[in-house]
Amino acid sequence: MLKISNxxxxxxxKAILRGINLEVKAGEVHAIMGPNGSGKxxxxxxxxxxxxYEMTQGEIIFENEExxxxxxxxxAHKGVFLSFQYPVEIxxxxxxxxxxxxxxxxxxARGVDAxxxxxxxxxxxxxxxxxxxxxxxxxxxxxxxFSGGEKKRNEIFQLAMLEPKLAILDETxxxxxxxxxxxxxxxxxxxxxxxxxxIVITHYQRLLDHIVPDFVHVLHEGRIVKxxxxxxxxELEEKGxxxxxxxxxx
Amino acid sequence: MELKEKLIASFMAFExxxxxxxxxxxxxxEAIKQFETEGFPSRRDEAWxxxxxxxxxxxxxxxxxxxxxxIDYNEIKKYFIHDIDTYKIVFIDGxxxxxxxxTTHDGIDVCLMSxxxxxxxxxPVIENYFNKVATKDSLSSLNTAFSQEGAxxxxxxxxSVAKPIQIVHFSTGNEAAVMLQPRNLIVVDENxxxxxxxxxxxxxxxxxxxxxxxxxxxxxxAIVDYYKIxxxxxxxxxxxxxxxxxxxxxxxxxxxxxxxxxxxxxxLKFYQNGERIDSTMKGVTIxxxxxxxxxxxxxxHIEPNCESHQDYQGIFGDSSTGVFNGKVLVNKEAQxxxxxxxxxxxxLSDKATVNTKPQLxxxxxxxxxSHGCTIGQLDDSAIFYMRSRGIPxxxxxxxxxxxxxxxxxxxxxxxxxxxxxxxxxxxxxGINIGFDL
Numbered sequence: 001m002l003k004i005s006n007x008x009x010x011x012x013x014k015a016i017l018r019g020i021n022l023e024v025k026a027g028e029v030h031a032i033m034g035p036n037g038s039g040k041x042x043x044x045x046x047x048x049x050x051x052x053y054e055m056t057q058g059e060i061i062f063e064n065e066e067x068x069x070x071x072x073x074x075x076a077h078k079g080v081f082l083s084f085q086y087p088v089e090i091x092x093x094x095x096x097x098x099x100x101x102x103x104x105x106x107x108x109a110r111g112v113d114a115x116x117x118x119x120x121x122x123x124x125x126x127x128x129x130x131x132x133x134x135x136x137x138x139x140x141x142x143x144x145x146f147s148g149g150e151k152k153r154n155e156i157f158q159l160a161m162l163e164p165k166l167a168i169l170d171e172t173x174x175x176x177x178x179x180x181x182x183x184x185x186x187x188x189x190x191x192x193x194x195x196x197x198x199i200v201i202t203h204y205q206r207l208l209d210h211i212v213p214d215f216v217h218v219l220h221e222g223r224i225v226k227x228x229x230x231x232x233x234x235e236l237e238e239k240g241x242x243x244x245x246x247x248x249x250x
Numbered sequence: 251m252e253l254k255e256k257l258i259a260s261f262m263a264f265e266x267x268x269x270x271x272x273x274x275x276x277x278x279x280e281a282i283k284q285f286e287t288e289g290f291p292s293r294r295d296e297a298w299x300x301x302x303x304x305x306x307x308x309x310x311x312x313x314x315x316x317x318x319x320x321i322d323y324n325e326i327k328k329y330f331i332h333d334i335d336t337y338k339i340v341f342i343d344g345x346x347x348x349x350x351x352x353t354t355h356d357g358i359d360v361c362l363m364s365x366x367x368x369x370x371x372x373x374p375v376i377e378n379y380f381n382k383v384a385t386k387d388s389l390s391s392l393n394t395a396f397s398q399e400g401a402x403x404x405x406x407x408x409x410s411v412a413k414p415i416q417i418v419h420f421s422t423g424n425e426a427a428v429m430l431q432p433r434n435l436i437v438v439d440e441n442x443x444x445x446x447x448x449x450x451x452x453x454x455x456x457x458x459x460x461x462x463x464x465x466x467x468x469x470x471x472a473i474v475d476y477y478k479i480x481x482x483x484x485x486x487x488x489x490x491x492x493x494x495x496x497x498x499x500x501x502x503x504x505x506x507x508x509x510x511x512x513x514x515x516x517x518l519k520f521y522q523n524g525e526r527i528d529s530t531m532k533g534v535t536i537x538x539x540x541x542x543x544x545x546x547x548x549x550x551h552i553e554p555n556c557e558s559h560q561d562y563q564g565i566f567g568d569s570s571t572g573v574f575n576g577k578v579l580v581n582k583e584a585q586x587x588x589x590x591x592x593x594x595x596x597x598l599s600d601k602a603t604v605n606t607k608p609q610l611x612x613x614x615x616x617x618x619x620s621h622g623c624t625i626g627q628l629d630d631s632a633i634f635y636m637r638s639r640g641i642p643x644x645x646x647x648x649x650x651x652x653x654x655x656x657x658x659x660x661x662x663x664x665x666x667x668x669x670x671x672x673x674x675x676x677x678x679x680g681i682n683i684g685f686d687l
Contacts (some may be wrong), residue, residue: 048635048638049638050634050638052633070636071637071642071643072634072638073637073638073640073641073642073643073646075638076637076638076639076640077640081638081639082638084635084638087627087635088631088632088635090632090635090650090653091631092652092653092654092656092657093649093650093653098636100640101641101642101645101649102636102639102640103640105640105641105642105645106640107352109642141653158639159399162639162640181558203526
């Protein structure tokens with residue numbers, strides 16, 4: 001589904017990613033872990049198409065197509081979804097109107113008619129119940145005055161509504177208490193299927209107790225320096241990142 | 251001949267043409283003297299520091315537009331709010347069009363200034379109210395001198411007017427350049443309620459300069475809601491001066507939607523002559539190219555326990571310029587005043603300019619007055635967020651701009667106007683998405 005080769009990216013001429021190789025197949029869950037400043041969020045933003053980053057080398061193949069020249073919305077229309085670490089507040093635009101616009105613009109780009117209103121409402125009801133989201137919440141301005149947990153739940157609600165092929169979750173667990181974490185993780189697990197894939201970017205093991213990864217990668221100074229199975233995450237949780245740095249320096 | 255000289259020279263002919271015995275003959279004569287003394291304002295005047303009239307005064311305007319110009323309804327239908335039943339007072343090149351109008355004398359007077367000025371039965375109202383709240387500044391004086399046509403609305407006490415009233419001015423461009431001086435008088439007596447929609451629309455590319463004056467008197471507990479739709483083409487300029495005198499417990503609101511025109515100057519002044527009055531003035535401005543919109547507001551808090559709410563939002567693209575000068579004056583006696591003012595602006599281009607100046611003069615010591623101005627840009631992180639969810643850049647920006655103006659739209663009480671404004675905004679932003687936020 002996603003094949004990243006030798007990806008280099010920089011911001012303001014400062015190299016952040018220095019040769020990332022990553023392949024994600026349909027049905028898989030990949031976790032990307034690593035210390036602060038290792039380039040995790042940059043990787044997520046570059047895949048989603050954020051223009052602040054300059055991709056200097058390499059390629060990003062998504063569904064057999066090189067997407068690095070595409071705009072963020074074109075990538076979204078092809079099925080890439082980024083759940084933000086810090087979801088942006090948009091005063092004056094309600095959650096419902098935002099998601100309706102996003103869905104219908106995506107359908108328009110795919111040559112499909114707008115979703116009928118009753119179908120949309122039904123879907124909104126189902127997905128918001130799944131994520132235990134209060135109906136009142138849906139008429140509020142997007143992310144405005146939301147608590148950290150509400151923002152993250154709203155991200156996963158949008159993920160559930162948009163049904164992307166590839167979901168990249170950037171620090172979705174930060175700012176969540178244990179109950180919210182469970183709700184969010186359950187939501188993500190329900191969305192998972194053999195046809196889609198998830199990249200979980202996280203500092204901590206705890207989200208991975210709920211969303212069990214097939215692969216764990218450690219990012220350090222802009223490169224994936226170690227990959228393994230889910231047991232690697234446990235090892236990192238116990239021992240921290242220093243042993244990996246020592247291994248690298250040895 | 252310069253425009254000023256041309257206007258002064260035309261005054262005598264104008265007076266002879268209308269009616270020298272008019273009850274306002276003396277008022278007009280005084281006014282032309284005032285205009286002659288002051289002339290057009292220049293940027294040396296503090297109130298006109300950021301708005302220059304030079305570019306629009308250079309045309310050789312016809313100051314007595316020829317009447318009886320015919321227009322086809324299909325050509326102008328779209329400028330009316332036509333999905334609700336309304337009274338209409340329609341002018342074509344400054345002349346009343348009975349064909350397109352729907353006036354009434356059934357318990358209320360919704361008719362013409364010219365007939366109110368000429369008929370004896372209106373004399374008491376004219377004598378009591380005409381030119382009583384308008385200031386004697388040069389442009390208002392110029393309008394007063396030439397005041398002859400416009401809307402005359404008198405709602406006697408305890409009447410809630412079910413149908414909104416549309417005042418629409420068209421200019422046909424049958425002459426190379428036209429200057430219009432519409433004059434409206436709106437008197438709403440105790441306990442009455444009226445909603446008014448005003449629009450100026452040029453139908454050609456020929457330059458038009460409209461110098462409009464509206465006087466509004468809101469009686470005790472009266473409610474007046476006034477909507478100004480300014481979406482004219484870019485050869486038309488408008489100087490609109492609206493003066494509102496409110497009595498106790500009245501509520502008056504003016505919403506100004508400025509999307510078009512070459513140069514638009516809105517002078518909007520509220521005078522609170524009573525207690526527990528509410529004055530609301532809100533505006534959304536969205537312009538581009540070399541358009542210019544200037545909002546100059548005043549709320550004069552004269553008596554205690556009153557409120558005022560000002561909320562102006564502006565979005566400026568290309569080389570457009572915006573001005574906001576909002577003055578709140580609180581007299582020593584006006585204790586417990588609650589005055590709120592906000593002016594927020596977004597600049598879409600490096601060449602767009604906004605000058606914003608809140609001016610608070612407070613002589614009472616027990617008041618709540620707040621004001622805030624911002625000038626910023628569309629939030630890039632919000633745009634990326636929306637794009638990452640599949641909303642294209644243009645639509646994402648439009649949605650943000652619409653949301654930005656939404657605090658003003660939310661207080662519009664006529665749904666059809668809200669819908670109309672929404673459509674104009676979508677059209678202006680070149681997108682086709684439902685904005686029902």
